[in-house]
Amino acid sequence: MLYAKYTKMRSIKIKDKKAQLKIQEMSFMLVAVVILFVLAGLFFVNIKYRELHKAAVEAEKEKAISTVIKIADTPEFMCSSSKSGCIDTDKLIVMQERQAYKGFWPVTSLSVRKIYPSNDSELEIKCTKNNYPNCNIFKIYGEEKETISTFVSLCRNEKDTETGLMYEKCELGKVLAGFEPGK
């Protein structure tokens, strides 16, 4: 009688232990699955965050580019034909190193670079009244740091070497505007 009770108790204990083990196994499995899903979720959140950050940076850049074009379209730079994104380089020569304009536009520096046709030596030749138009960079004000640039037409009146007649010559250039970091 006593022996039977003992064996019954023992078998219940063994079953209890087995059940505990099963519960443990199940909980480990659940924890592992939850960790897996959390990791997968983090991975996708990370990807989405990067995409969003990239889009925000691009939007900032687009905004800066529109500011640069607005500056190029001011009467101080604009071509006589009044086309948007067209700079009169004859005006640029006069506008160079004018410190009075510092702070007039919402940029820390402003310069214009000729892109095409480029000079053979690919050297930076700062434009002055003496070497114009055989130069490739006009520095309006400030030092080039953290710049945003966009393409513009650089037009001027030129004398044809063969006929001696004047015509409007447009080349390809870039306006480089400096922005304070984080602004």
Add this chain to the structure above:
Amino acid sequence: MKNASLERFWLVLSQENKMKRIGKISKKGQHEIVGFILIVVIVVVIGLFLLVFYLRQEPVERQSSDIQNFLQSSMRYTTSCAINYAPEYSSIEDLIKSCYKNENQECVDERKVCEAVNETLSELVPESLQVDPEGKINAYSMFIYYEDISEADEENGSKEEIQKQEILRLSEGNCTGSKTGAEHLIAYHPGNIVASIEICYI
């Protein structure tokens, strides 16, 4: 003698029971292994599906105002081709129009207008954008075409039909990475001449 046979009987019985238990345990183990493998396979399949779905997404194509400005400024570039007389040198935009109007039109220096456009653009675009297979911008493709939008009445339901006529196509490099581009419209009655450019960058 009777005792010995009884002992033997119990021994065989206990051994049989043991074997049965082992059989049950191994079957249970097999079931668990199969379940585990099933879970692993399901997780791997879901993972692969998501990975393939993510990788098969088309590269993002955006309209860039910088490229738009580039196209606009390039179209105003004064070429070395004068159609009527020197020094009335034409812009790329004017040359494209002349090229579309008459393929055999010539500049005063007897170059074909279409050739002049091709020569100028195939030098201007890669040099200005700094296209380099190892660089930031690794490829570009430019497509200039005439587009005519005509309305075609199909059983009273007017449908817009777009007809494209190629004028010029330029490309360089193999596209890897993201794409960006822009379009520039040149009014040319009754339709438009469209200059579109696509740039691939890393």
